Structures are given as structure tokens and as C-alpha cells.
Amino acid sequence: MAKSFREILKTKDFVVTAECGPVKGSSVSKAVEHIELLKDKVDGLNVTDNQSSVMRYPSLGVCLLIKEHGGEPILQVTCRDRNRLALQADLLFAHSRGIGNILCLTGDSIDVGDHKEAKQVFDLDSVQLIQLVHTMNSGKDMAGNELDGGIDFCIGTTATPSADPLEPQLIKVEKKLKAGVSFIQTQAVYELDELRRFMEFVRNIDGKVKVLAGIVPVIGAKMAAYMNENVPGVFIPQRIIDELAQAPKGTGVAKGIEIAARMIRQMKEEKICDGVHIMFIGREEKVPDILGAAGLL
Amino acid sequence: MIIAERKPMEEIRQLIAPYKKVLVAGCGTCVTVCWAGGEKEVAMLASQLRLARSAEGNEIVVLEATVERQCEREMVAEIKDEVAEVDAVLSLACGSGVQTMAEMFEDKPVFPGVNTTFIGMPEKEGLWVEMCGACGDCFLDRTGGVCPVVRCAKGLLNGPCGGTRKGGKCEIDPDKDCAWVLIYRRLEKQGRLDVMRKYYAPKNYRAVKRPGKVQAAKA
Numbered sequence: 140m141a142k143s144f145r146e147i148l149k150t151k152d153f154v155v156t157a158e159c160g161p162v163k164g165s166s167v168s169k170a171v172e173h174i175e176l177l178k179d180k181v182d183g184l185n186v187t188d189n190q191s192s193v194m195r196y197p198s199l200g201v202c203l204l205i206k207e208h209g210g211e212p213i214l215q216v217t218c219r220d221r222n223r224l225a226l227q228a229d230l231l232f233a234h235s236r237g238i239g240n241i242l243c244l245t246g247d248s249i250d251v252g253d254h255k256e257a258k259q260v261f262d263l264d265s266v267q268l269i270q271l272v273h274t275m276n277s278g279k280d281m282a283g284n285e286l287d288g289g290i291d292f293c294i295g296t297t298a299t300p301s302a303d304p305l306e307p308q309l310i311k312v313e314k315k316l317k318a319g320v321s322f323i324q325t326q327a328v329y330e331l332d333e334l335r336r337f338m339e340f341v342r343n344i345d346g347k348v349k350v351l352a353g354i355v356p357v358i359g360a361k362m363a364a365y366m367n368e369n370v371p372g373v374f375i376p377q378r379i380i381d382e383l384a385q386a387p388k389g390t391g392v393a394k395g396i397e398i399a400a401r402m403i404r405q406m407k408e409e410k411i412c413d414g415v416h417i418m419f420i421g422r423e424e425k426v427p428d429i430l431g432a433a434g435l436l
Numbered sequence: 437m438i439i440a441e442r443k444p445m446e447e448i449r450q451l452i453a454p455y456k457k458v459l460v461a462g463c464g465t466c467v468t469v470c471w472a473g474g475e476k477e478v479a480m481l482a483s484q485l486r487l488a489r490s491a492e493g494n495e496i497v498v499l500e501a502t503v504e505r506q507c508e509r510e511m512v513a514e515i516k517d518e519v520a521e522v523d524a525v526l527s528l529a530c531g532s533g534v535q536t537m538a539e540m541f542e543d544k545p546v547f548p549g550v551n552t553t554f555i556g557m558p559e560k561e562g563l564w565v566e567m568c569g570a571c572g573d574c575f576l577d578r579t580g581g582v583c584p585v586v587r588c589a590k591g592l593l594n595g596p597c598g599g600t601r602k603g604g605k606c607e608i609d610p611d612k613d614c615a616w617v618l619i620y621r622r623l624e625k626q627g628r629l630d631v632m633r634k635y636y637a638p639k640n641y642r643a644v645k646r647p648g649k650v651q652a653a654k655a
Contacts, residue, residue: 218590244598245590245592245597245599247599248589248607250607250608251607251608259590261590261592262638263638264590264592264593265594266635267593267594267637271638281638297598298598299598299599299600302596302598303600303604304604306620306624307595307596307600307616307617307620307632308595308596310595311594311595311616314594314595314633317635318635326598371597371598371599371601371607372599372600372607
């Protein structure tokens with residue numbers, strides 16, 4: 140990853156990012172393995188921020204490891220765990236250590252995680268967070284004070300193209316685009332028509348933003364049912380659940396990879412979107428298999 | 437109105453375990469309407485406590501009294517004689533009532549018998565829902581009269597999160613409507629979706645300096 144992600148977004152036809160989920164604990168050897176495995180195969184590596192409201196090693200920490208190992212980190216920042224002071228302080232720190240990309244998210248509710256009695260913050264929402272990064276990019280903090288050394292982040296955000304009803308979600312996306320983002324990494328996409336419809340909406344507002352479709356491989360019918368029930372914003376169609384159910388025993392992972400790669404190929408060939416963001420949490424070592432099967436290696 | 441729920445019986449029994457004579461004090465306003473601490477609930481709890489203590493051979497005298505509003509000193513003063521007779525008071529009023537009582541009778545332990553939960557309204561018989569977070573900076577003009585500060589599980593001001601469930605239900609509870617879907621539908625009905633498309637800056641969470649104080653304007 141010699142080029143910055145910002146540069147890649149401007150120059151590459153089909154951008155590929157993947158996700159690193161930090162571990163629960165201070166042992167970073169697994170994260171380093173994943174970084175080494177993936178850093179030269181993708182254009183950027185996202186690091187989740189207490190994903191699913193489960194307390195883990197910090198996003199900032201893994202982003203620094205990615206930098207140290209020569210990769211291009213994308214810092215995921217949610218609004219759930221930090222108020223506006225803490226968010227701004229983290230952004231200053233991240234910039235000072237060479238992290239150049241940020242993905243602004245709302246964050247899952249505390250209720251879905253492993254510290255259900257915690258006080259959730261949401262001092263800002265994701266649109267306000269995007270606005271905050273722009274303010275700080277211009278050299279000031281949120282209170283209007285001059286910064287002694289500002290920040291300069293390439294800003295991205297998320298969207299759920301399969302939301303139902305879709306219209307309120309699209310109004311939110313419109314606000315995010317107007318606040319100004321360079322890229323969108325969507326929630327998991329399984330229906331290409333939904334993605335096409337989403338792209339049309341985005342293009343009508345912003346011709347430049349790069350949209351990377353979220354790819355979350357599903358490796359079994361049971362897992363699909365579980366995800367539909369428990370993972371916010373994920374809707375796996377029956378068609379895919381049936382395909383997984385018919386796969387011979389022990390071939391779930393291969394089937395999941397095959398389905399994911401098939402979708403990626405189609406997205407790329409038909410130029411439906413500007414790239415993909417692969418989230419294979421807990422099976423990061425399998426991401427190269429997806430890339431290989433999708434013809435992206 | 438203020439909604440409260442009675443504390444579990446076991447917790448209440450623990451609170452008054454050391455005492456031989458207590459007053460269960462109700463409030464005739466909000467907690468009466470939400471079935472948590474009015475005259476009826478006072479009578480029921482008092483007899484449950486007598487029975488339970490009697491069953492374990494540890495008799496207790498339980499007095500009962502309900503005032504119209506336990507959050508007003510003058511009204512609480514009406515039951516000073518009953519308070520004088522007992523070792524402790526179990527108040528079934530909201531947190532504000534419990535504190536008024538505790539402040540007026542400083543030499544007496546005053547315990548809460550309910551958990552004060554929120555400001556809300558009755559949705560149907562026996563079900564109350566939260567409507568207002570008393571944030572001191574009302575936003576309802578921008579949201580079709582649906583409060584995102586408390587009715588959105590994350591208090592978001594610029595639209596729904598990405599976790600809305602199919603059919604417009606909340607990420608954390610399939611039985612609850614996503615507040616932003618409600619806001620969208622209300623504004624759509626009024627032909628005012630442009631209001632939802634506007635960007636809203638971060639909220640002033642210090643609009644009310646806590647602890648809050650409101651001085652009435654002089655006429």
C-alpha cells in the first residue's frame with residue numbers, strides 16, 4: 140500500500156478494503172498476522188471501534204499497528220462511547236501518528252453488546268461527527284478555538300442500502316453527502332438491485348463520492364438466520380439462505396466465499412459501484428480466498 | 437406525567453427490615469395515575485408488608501397516608517403527625533416526592549418504594565411510554581412532534597441509524613417503532629419533509645444547568 144487511501148480513491152477503478160476486528164485483550168499477535176496477510180492485498184484496512192458494543196482493543200491501537208507494518212489504516216469512530224471532547228482528542232492523536240482516514244459511524248446501541256449497563260454517549264450523531272472532522276480539518280475545534288496543528292482526514296461514512304423503509308435512511312445519507320464525504324462503505328449488501336437503486340440516489344446528489352459495497356460472507360443457513368435476527372442493519376435474503384442450506388456438510392465456508400466472490404465479480408464487471416469493503420470478522424485469514432475467487436489478486 | 441414502577445417486594449422488605457413501625461406514604465398525582473403509588477397501591481403494599489412480617493413472626497405496624505402532591509412542602513406537612521409516630525417512611529412518590537419528604541423530616545429515614553422511570557403518557561390500559569427527556573431545549577418543532585432525544589434509542593438528531601429493523605422497528609427492540617421512521621411519516625403527511633432534510637448541529641446538552649432551576653418570569 141504505497142499510495143494513500145485518498146489517492147487510491149481518486150485513481151483506482153475498483154477499490155478494495157477489508158476489516159480488522161480487534162481482539163478482546165491486549166495480545167496483538169493475531170492482529171499483526173492479519174495485517175501482514177492483508178496489507179498488500181487491499182487498498183485500506185478498517186479497524187472497528189468496539190464493534191457490536193463489545194469492549195475490545197481500541198481501533199486507534201490497531202490502526203497504529205497497521206501504520207507500523209506499512210499498511211493504510213481507516214480509523215472507525217463511533218459516537219457511542221465518547222463525547223465531543225474525547226472524540227476531538229482522539230482525532231488529534233490519530234492525525235499526529237499518521238492515520239489519514241476516518242470512517243464516521245453512529246455505532247450500535249449499548250443494548251446489543253457485552254456491557255449492557257453502561258451509559259451510552261451519542262453526544263454527537265454521525266452527520267455531526269462528519270461536520271466536526273471538517274471543522275477540525277480547517278484548523279479549529281468545535282468550540283471555535285484555533286488548533287496548534289490541525290488534522291487532515293479523508294472522511295468516509297456508512298449507509299444501509301437495504302433499509303426498510305428506505306426513505307428515512309436516504310435522507311440521512313443525503314445529509315452525510317452534503318456534510319461532505321469522500322467515500323461510503325455500506326452495510327452488507329446481498330441484493331444487487333438494492334445497491335443499484337442506492338447508487339442512483341447517491342449519484343444524483345454527489346458525482347464524486349466513492350461507494351464501496353459491504354461484503355459480509357455468510358457461511359451457513361443458521362448463521363444467516365442469526366445475523367438477520369441479531370446484527371443491526373443486516374438483511375440476508377431467503378435465496379442465499381437456501382443456497383447455503385443446500386451446500387454439503389463441511390463446505391459452508393467455501394460456499395460463503397463463493398457467493399461473496401460471485402457478487403463482487405458482478406459488481407465489478409457491471410460497474411455497479413466503486414469497490415467493495417469486505418467484512419469477514421473472525422475469519423480475516425480467509426479474505427485472500429475471497430479476493431482470489433473474485434479475481435482481485 | 438411522571439411514570440414510576442413499584443420496587444420489587446423483596447427490595448422493599450430489605451429496606452424496612454430493621455423497623456417495627458413504618459408509614460407508607462402515597463402521592464395523589466402522577467404515581468396514582470400510573471398505578472405505582474396512589475392510595476390504592478399504598479393500601480395494597482401496606483397489607484402485603486403486614487402479612488409478610490406476620491408470617492415470619494416479626495410483626496410490624498404499618499400506617500398509611502396519601503397526600504395530593506408529595507413534591508410540595510405544604511401538602512407533605514399535612515401528614516407530619518403520622519410521620520412523628522413511625523421509625524421510618526416508605527414513600528411511593530417519584531424521586532422528587534421522596535426528597536421533599538426526606539428534607540422535611542430530616543431526623544427520619546425516608547426510603548423510596550418506587551423507581552421513577554420517565555416522563556410519559558398512557559399508551560393503553562396499564563402501559564405507559566416515555567415521551568420527554570426534559571432536556572430543556574425542545575426539538576419537537578423540527579421532528580413533527582416526535583421526540584428523537586428519548587424516543588430514538590440513541591437520541592439522534594439527524595435521522596435514523598443504520599440499524600433500523602425491517603418494517604421500521606428499532607434496532608434494540610422489534611416491538612418499538614424507530615422514532616425516525618415515525619418522524620418521517622409525520623412530516624411526510626404534513627408535506628414538511630424539507631424540515632427533516634436540514635442539518636441540525638450538536639445539541640446543547642447544558643441548556644439546563646444541572647441541577648436544574650427555573651425562575652418564573654415576573655408579571
